[in-house]
Amino acid sequence: MNVPFNYLPQQFADPEPYIAEWRNLAASSEFTIGPFVEAFEAKFARYVGARHCVSTNNGTDALILALKSVGIGPGDEVITVCNTFYATAGAIAAAGAKPVFVDCDDRFQIDTGKIPAAVTPKTRAILPVHWAGASPDMDRIMTIAAAHGLLVVEDACPAVGAYVNNRHAGTFGNVGAFSMHPLKPLNVMGDGGMVVTDDGGLAEWMRKYRNHGMVDRNHIEFWGVNMRLQPFQAIVGSRVLDTVADLVRARNANATQLDAGLKTLPEFARAPERRAGHLEAFQLYLACFQQRDELLPFLISQGIEAKVHYPIPLHLQQAARDLGYKRGDFPVAERQADELITLPVHQFIGPEQIDFVIETIRAFYAD
Numbered sequence: 001m002n003v004p005f006n007y008l009p010q011q012f013a014d015p016e017p018y019i020a021e022w023r024n025l026a027a028s029s030e031f032t033i034g035p036f037v038e039a040f041e042a043k044f045a046r047y048v049g050a051r052h053c054v055s056t057n058n059g060t061d062a063l064i065l066a067l068k069s070v071g072i073g074p075g076d077e078v079i080t081v082c083n084t085f086y087a088t089a090g091a092i093a094a095a096g097a098k099p100v101f102v103d104c105d106d107r108f109q110i111d112t113g114k115i116p117a118a119v120t121p122k123t124r125a126i127l128p129v130h131w132a133g134a135s136p137d138m139d140r141i142m143t144i145a146a147a148h149g150l151l152v153v154e155d156a157c158p159a160v161g162a163y164v165n166n167r168h169a170g171t172f173g174n175v176g177a178f179s180m181h182p183l184k185p186l187n188v189m190g191d192g193g194m195v196v197t198d199d200g201g202l203a204e205w206m207r208k209y210r211n212h213g214m215v216d217r218n219h220i221e222f223w224g225v226n227m228r229l230q231p232f233q234a235i236v237g238s239r240v241l242d243t244v245a246d247l248v249r250a251r252n253a254n255a256t257q258l259d260a261g262l263k264t265l266p267e268f269a270r271a272p273e274r275r276a277g278h279l280e281a282f283q284l285y286l287a288c289f290q291q292r293d294e295l296l297p298f299l300i301s302q303g304i305e306a307k308v309h310y311p312i313p314l315h316l317q318q319a320a321r322d323l324g325y326k327r328g329d330f331p332v333a334e335r336q337a338d339e340l341i342t343l344p345v346h347q348f349i350g351p352e353q354i355d356f357v358i359e360t361i362r363a364f365y366a367d
């Protein structure tokens, strides 16, 4: 049986509805921002429950824009987690600031208990990541930020469709950034990003900065850049957004089945605790396994497209060499990097395939 990780061939098997709308776009010539992009921004803001939404080229730009909008720059430190995608720390560096890492917890989320010790006089912000489409303890993070007078910039890139107590990921802090990369819950046919905020002043600044600092065709207020979302991607994103609640439901059904299956193998496998009040978007399904390095190729040999996100935490990457970290600094993330496997969980697989995954894992340990 085949259990693919990539669901894009199924998701976009019928491109006709998109092509039909692209014809309208072609006829309109509205190729830079314009009504297609603005309508999608308004729809996304409504969806997540934020006052303002500014679209960007991709999630990395969304993070850079979010950080710069609140004034993060050279000399500043930004606290984030060490088990995340490269772009989290890359965006902090691109804004001119220094990433300061803390370890994660057993849920693969930033360990909020370790944040206060990472605060220094240079700390300006906490940048929590909604890693894998799950959420850290946002209430605790907001409390810590308030106690230390820090900004909160959320990396909700993998987390469209994720909620904590009915509040959407990315709407807790001053600004939240999202990605629409093809393997995110809300995806487009290429790259796209979103920033949300309730602060009208920040939104206005971001709208200008992502468009050269322009106030009109002949005037710029400050030096900006081009981070604009392509209108043809806004059309894709707008259609896919209508399906997010359903696909998150389907992923949760698969995840619940995987969790139950792994619970029957407690000596070999450990899925993270699922918190009451948290709705996870399951961009990825992560769990830790004994003998990971033998199990992973075995799963792949059986047709299960398992992966590892990621085998090297950020503090041990060459890019972090000047930050002064060493192996042993973040033991939880380092152990997880050696033990975790990402299993397919997407909406185009169902109970039979999940059973096959569980039975294949069981067979591996039975040998």
Ligand SMILES: Cc1ncc(COP(=O)(O)O)c(C=O)c1O
Pocket (backbone or CB within 6 Å): 058, 059, 060, 061, 063, 084, 085, 087, 088, 129, 131, 155, 157, 158, 178, 179, 180, 181, 191, 192, 193
């Ligand atoms: C946690 C996290 N942050 C940032 C990004 C960057 O998003 P993008 O690939 O759209 O630039 C991603 C995904 O790629 C991500 O998973």
